[in-house]
Amino acid sequence: MTKILLTGTGLFTPPESISNDELVAAFNAWADAHNAANAQAIQAGELEAAPLSSSEFIEKASGIKSRHVMNKSGVLDITRMRPELPTRSNEEPSQLCEMALAAAEQALAVAGRSGSEVDAVIVACSNLQRAYPAIAVEVQQRLGASGFGYDMNVACASATFGVQNAVDALRNGSASCVLVVNPEICTGHLNFRDRDSHFIFGDACTAMVLERAEDAKNQQGFEVLGCRLATQFSNNIRNNFGFLNPAETPPRSDRDRLFIQEGRKVFKEVVPLVVGLIGQHLGELGIEPQSVRRFWLHQANLNMNNLISKRLLGREPSFDEAPVVLDEYANTSSAGSVIAMHLHQDGLERDDVCVLCAFGAGYSAGAVVLKKL
Numbered sequence: 001m002t003k004i005l006l007t008g009t010g011l012f013t014p015p016e017s018i019s020n021d022e023l024v025a026a027f028n029a030w031a032d033a034h035n036a037a038n039a040q041a042i043q044a045g046e047l048e049a050a051p052l053s054s055s056e057f058i059e060k061a062s063g064i065k066s067r068h069v070m071n072k073s074g075v076l077d078i079t080r081m082r083p084e085l086p087t088r089s090n091e092e093p094s095q096l097c098e099m100a101l102a103a104a105e106q107a108l109a110v111a112g113r114s115g116s117e118v119d120a121v122i123v124a125c126s127n128l129q130r131a132y133p134a135i136a137v138e139v140q141q142r143l144g145a146s147g148f149g150y151d152m153n154v155a156c157a158s159a160t161f162g163v164q165n166a167v168d169a170l171r172n173g174s175a176s177c178v179l180v181v182n183p184e185i186c187t188g189h190l191n192f193r194d195r196d197s198h199f200i201f202g203d204a205c206t207a208m209v210l211e212r213a214e215d216a217k218n219q220q221g222f223e224v225l226g227c228r229l230a231t232q233f234s235n236n237i238r239n240n241f242g243f244l245n246p247a248e249t250p251p252r253s254d255r256d257r258l259f260i261q262e263g264r265k266v267f268k269e270v271v272p273l274v275v276g277l278i279g280q281h282l283g284e285l286g287i288e289p290q291s292v293r294r295f296w297l298h299q300a301n302l303n304m305n306n307l308i309s310k311r312l313l314g315r316e317p318s319f320d321e322a323p324v325v326l327d328e329y330a331n332t333s334s335a336g337s338v339i340a341m342h343l344h345q346d347g348l349e350r351d352d353v354c355v356l357c358a359f360g361a362g363y364s365a366g367a368v369v370l371k372k373l
Contacts, residue, residue, distance in 0.1 A: 002171045003213035006163075006370060007221040008113070009342040010106030010207040012099045012183075013329075016072040020055035020065055020199065023076070027053045027198055030078040034193075051195050058199040063302025067202030067330035069187050070095065081192040083185070096129050096183040096205075097138045103207035104143065104179055111209040112217035113177060118209075119147030120175035124162030125182050126155050126333040126360075127189050131243060139181060147175055155237070156298055156360025157229075158182060158334035159206065163356070163368050164227040166210040176215055181207045182334040189239055191258040200300075201259070202330035206338035222354070222370040228281040229366045230273065236262040237361035267304055274359050275311045278367050282355075285369055289313055292321075293352035293372075294344070298359050299326035299336030320347065334358060348372045 031050035041047040058064055069075060074084030085095060093101070100123060108115060121143070123136040128151055136149030154161040159182045166178035186201035210224070241257040282289055289312040297305045302324060309317035323344035325336070332339060337358045348354070352372040359365035 004167050004170050004210060004224040005213050005216045005219075005221050005373070006208055006210050006224060007216050007218040008107040008109070008111030008209040009338060010103040010108070010110070011339055011342045012102035012205040014068045014070050014203050016070070017066050017068050018072055018075060020058050023199055024053045024055050024058070026076040026078055026081070027192065027195065030081065030193060031195075033078065050193070053195050053198065062199065063324065063326055064199055064330045065327045068204060068328075070185050070203045071187075075187060075192060083187050093142060094129055094135060094138060095185060096123070096125070096135045097142065099183040099185075099205035100135070100139045100181040100207065101142055103183075103205040104139065104181055107179070107207035107209045110218060111211070111221075113209060115143030115145050118143060118145035118177050118179045120166070120169055120178040121145060121149035122162045122165055122178065122180045123149070123151045123183065124154070124158035124180055124334055125184050126153060126158060127185065127239075128153065129185070135183070139179075143179075145179070154231070154364045154366070155362055156300065156331075156333045156336070157358045157362065157364035157366045159208075159338050160227070160356060160358045160366025160368055161229055161364070163208065163210065163224070164229055164366065167224055167227055170210060170212050176212065178210045179207060180210065181205065182338060184333045184335045186331065186333050189241065189259050191255060191260075194255070196263065197259060197261065200331050202332050204329055204332040204335045204339060206335040206342060208338065219373055221373055223373060225353070225369040225371050226281060226285055227366065227368050228277055229364075230277050231362045231364045232273070234269065234361075234363045236265045236269070237363075239361075267301070270359055270363055270365075271304060271307055271311070273363060274308050274357065274365050277365050278308075278312060278355060278357055281367050281369060287353055287369070291353060292355055293348060294320070294354040295322045296337050296341040296344070296354065296356045297322060298357060299324070299329065299340060300331045300360065302326060333360065
């Protein structure tokens with residue numbers, strides 16, 4: 001079987017950041033104003049009062065301390081509470097394309113490749129800013145790449161699904177150098193007026209370059225030992241935004257067109273799904289979970305990640321074994337596990353086995369087993 005290498009990773013981090021304290025101050029100011037404006041209805045029992053948030057609650061529930069964002073002022077403006085992004089003309093690069101190019105530049109430099117040497121671009125992310133033309137084709141054009149490009153969405157698991165597609169394209173000969181990019185402006189679909197989720201997401205973009213071993217210039221990356229994907233339908237994480245919204249009668253509420261989740265149900269149901277997927281995959285490869293050097297897991301919830309690692313290893317994981325970036329980045333959807341990989345490759349030795357795993361809405365989960373070269 002053709003040996004496939006992951007030869008480069010890249011990361012774009014937005015320059016602006018919001019701490020928990022800043023986010024909570026804005027949320028509580030909105031909640032106080034909302035409760036004051038609706039005091040009569042709240043007193044009559046016709047409307048529930050908006051509860052207050054706290055930094056302690058956020059960190060205990062998630063492990064998140066801050067998040068990078070494409071726009072800070074709009075999120076913290078209690079009359080708006082969503083990012084404010086200037087509308088771009090059709091001749092300008094889209095926001096997602098611009099992010100993708102920044103991350104791709106880094107990944108290609110590590111791989112020793114130029115954009116013109118790429119012949120397949122996969123944009124794999126949770127939220128695409130337009131229906132068509134594909135963001136991937138726009139990235140392809142601005143890179144000077146040949147071949148083809150397409151967009152795909154498997155929610156937070158999109159990056160690992162993108163790796164599987166890249167491996168398939170390389171093995172079947174339809175591409176020789178594949179760029180997988182994961183641009184996420186998660187703050188655009190987050191309800192910043194919902195106490196249970198207003199803190200969850202941040203913005204970022206990651207990129208990965210994959211090639212056949214015989215073509216790769218960088219022989220210091222990782223060999224892809226295998227990929228496994230799994231999906232099962234659940235409404236416990238959902239976003240109903242779409243082009244049919246204006247046609248729906250009666251119209252959906254604003255809340256129903258943003259991110260919604262049943263957090264406790266997600267935790268209870270996703271953990272065994274992911275543990276089973278990784279454990280079975282490693283078993284098929286003849287690898288004991290305890291021999292895995294590093295787990296780069298989806299960065300959604302610290303407690304969830306710790307439990308997944310603990311069940312696989314049979315003990316509490318160290319930070320070195322299961323690095324965490326969500327304290328700084330929060331949940332960046334498809335980009336999260338790749339951020340952990342990009343920032344925490346130090347200390348690995350030749351033949352060390354690592355697992356890249358992402359999971360989320362769908363439910364969807366993808367695991368990629370890698371060996372350090």
